[in-house]
Amino acid sequence: MSLVLGIGLRSGTSYRELRDLVEKALAGLSPQDVIRVVTVEGKETEPGLQRLVASLAAELFTAPSPELSQQQVPTPSDEVERLTGTASVAEAAVILSGAELVVPKQRSARATVAVGKLPDNQRQPAAPGYPQAERETVHRVLAERRDVRRGFLDQPIADDVLTRVLESAHRAPSVGLSQPWDFVLIRDIATRRKVHDLAIAQRDAFAASLPADRRNAFDGLKIEAILDTPLNIAVTCDPGRGGRHVLGRHADPRTTWFSAAIAIQNLWLAARAEGLGVGWVSFFEPGEVGAVLDLPAQVELVGYLCVGHVEEFAAAPELVRSGWAARRPLSWAVHQEAWGQRGLPGAPPSQVIVQDAVQAEGVAKPVGSQVVHLVVVDAAQPELLERPEALVVQVGGEKPAADFGVLWRPARSVDEALELGVEVARDLVLQGVGEIVVELPVESDVSRALARGVRLGGLACGITVDEPGEMRDSSA
Numbered sequence: 203m204s205l206v207l208g209i210g211l212r213s214g215t216s217y218r219e220l221r222d223l224v225e226k227a228l229a230g231l232s233p234q235d236v237i238r239v240v241t242v243e244g245k246e247t248e249p250g251l252q253r254l255v256a257s258l259a260a261e262l263f264t265a266p267s268p269e270l271s272q273q274q275v276p277t278p279s280d281e282v283e284r285l286t287g288t289a290s291v292a293e294a295a296v297i298l299s300g301a302e303l304v305v306p307k308q309r310s311a312r313a314t315v316a317v318g319k320l321p322d323n324q325r326q327p328a329a330p331g332y333p334q335a336e337r338e339t340v341h342r343v344l345a346e347r348r349d350v351r352r353g354f355l356d357q358p359i360a361d362d363v364l365t366r367v368l369e370s371a372h373r374a375p376s377v378g379l380s381q382p383w384d385f386v387l388i389r390d391i392a393t394r395r396k397v398h399d400l401a402i403a404q405r406d407a408f409a410a411s412l413p414a415d416r417r418n419a420f421d422g423l424k425i426e427a428i429l430d431t432p433l434n435i436a437v438t439c440d441p442g443r444g445g446r447h448v449l450g451r452h453a454d455p456r457t458t459w460f461s462a463a464i465a466i467q468n469l470w471l472a473a474r475a476e477g478l479g480v481g482w483v484s485f486f487e488p489g490e491v492g493a494v495l496d497l498p499a500q501v502e503l504v505g506y507l508c509v510g511h512v513e514e515f516a517a518a519p520e521l522v523r524s525g526w527a528a529r530r531p532l533s534w535a536v537h538q539e540a541w542g543q544r545g546l547p548g549a550p551p552s553q554v555i556v557q558d559a560v561q562a563e564g565v566a567k568p569v570g571s572q573v574v575h576l577v578v579v580d581a582a583q584p585e586l587l588e589r590p591e592a593l594v595v596q597v598g599g600e601k602p603a604a605d606f607g608v609l610w611r612p613a614r615s616v617d618e619a620l621e622l623g624v625e626v627a628r629d630l631v632l633q634g635v636g637e638i639v640v641e642l643p644v645e646s647d648v649s650r651a652l653a654r655g656v657r658l659g660g661l662a663c664g665i666t667v668d669e670p671g672e673m674r675d676s677s678a
């Protein structure tokens with residue numbers, strides 16, 4: 203049997219008082235079965251409690267007061283609530299541990315103890331997370347990391363700060379511990395100018411590929427800060443690093459590049475914690491940057507980062523603030539057991555993308571006015587890509603050659619086609635599309651269902667969806 207003790211105590215409660223109270227509460231139960239002691243956050247430093255936990259050879263855990271206050275307990279106390287913000291510490295701590303309450307709250311002058319029995323599968327106590335305040339800081343850094351392109355200050359970055367950031371990057375996980383990354387620090391203005399020229403050329407090429415309205419929006423966006431930051435960092439990948447038998451890479455070589463990308467994320471987060479802005483620039487053909495930096499032929503560019511102190515970190519991504527794109531709800535991205543069964547942990551899985559489209563309560567709101575012609579086809583039709591406003595959705599056939607002008611959506615059923623259509627439309631709206639014109643050059647059940655989904659998804663987000671006449675009639 204494994205027991206857990208929930209203990210509430212006032213500051214300065216002696217070991218002796220706690221020991222006597224625990225002895226009384228355990229009457230008939232063995233102290234040796236106590237594997238865990240749980241108290242309210244903040245009381246873990248109490249010397250009397252620490253000595254008690256040591257004498258029981260148990261582990262001490264804490265729980266935040268708000269979490270304790272949510273537990274239903276047999277003997278709540280108004281006084282404890284007034285002092286700690288929760289109507290129970292001892293019993294609530296036992297219940298929060300997942301234990302069955304076997305001895306309700308016993309009290310002494312300054313402390314309370316309750317005893318719980320842990321289910322068999324919980325005998326092994328899980329390693330504790332960080333205390334709440336530290337957890338909050340970690341999540342805050344993750345939420346407040348920003349891609350920064352403007353507002354950089356003309357201030358040098360101290361070597362010790364930069365080293366800490368690089369150390370965090372270098373601690374990233376990597377396939378087979380191959381650590382395929384390197385960091386090239388670039389301060390020289392002549393080198394940065396050459397890299398800048400490459401980015402400008404790619405910027406122009408991208409702008410030229412855009413439909414006119416989207417091009418206008420893009421003109422107002424800043425996409426790099428190569429010359430505005432005192433430091434640029436090129437993060438590279440050596441795909442062969444570690445030789446032939448790198449553990450975990452044999453079946454999926456992409457894991458090498460994933461590892462380098464994770465190092466960049468570590469760098470980005472550590473920089474945010476240090477108050478350094480980072481902007482990732484990918485407007486390059488990687489080999490051209492490699493040539494400017496004189497990289498060895500076997501080394502590839504993964505990310506080019508502009509780094510420096512900044513005036514401020516914006517609360518939301520620049521692409522959101524400028525109306526270029528919008529964030530995707532998490533509930534669309536979490537699938538339970540099988541693709542399409544979406545929903546957050548604890549929520550019943552559903553086709554949430556379709557359902558809230560049906561209820562026309564789309565979470566996404568249109569952010570742009572770009573017009574896209576969705577051409578739904580069964581098999582590849584390369585000539586359609588000549589039209590810059592066209593996005594081809596191919597619902598069958600072989601996987602087409604990689605081209606961002608073609609969305610391959612090989613629907614396995616009419617229902618799946620409908621859901622794919624909803625998702626395509628809603629994701630386009632997140633990327634600034636304000637009007638979709640559906641074209642169905644060749645009709646089939648699946649292509650019609652996908653087009654219906656596009657209509658549903660688009661209308662739920664408040665955009666205009668134009669369709670072939672007979673389709674509109676059949677779906678009305």
Ligand SMILES: Cc1cc2nc3c(=O)[nH]c(=O)nc-3n(C[C@H](O)[C@H](O)[C@H](O)COP(=O)(O)O)c2cc1C
Binds near residue numbers: 349350482483521
């Ligand atoms: C692989 C990658 C490449 C990116 N390339 C660029 C880029 O070339 N120019 C740019 O302005 N932002 C670039 N970004 C930044 C994204 O636009 C940014 O992460 C996204 O809009 C979300 O904003 P946030 O990072 O502030 O949360 C890139 C981000 C990633 C992960």
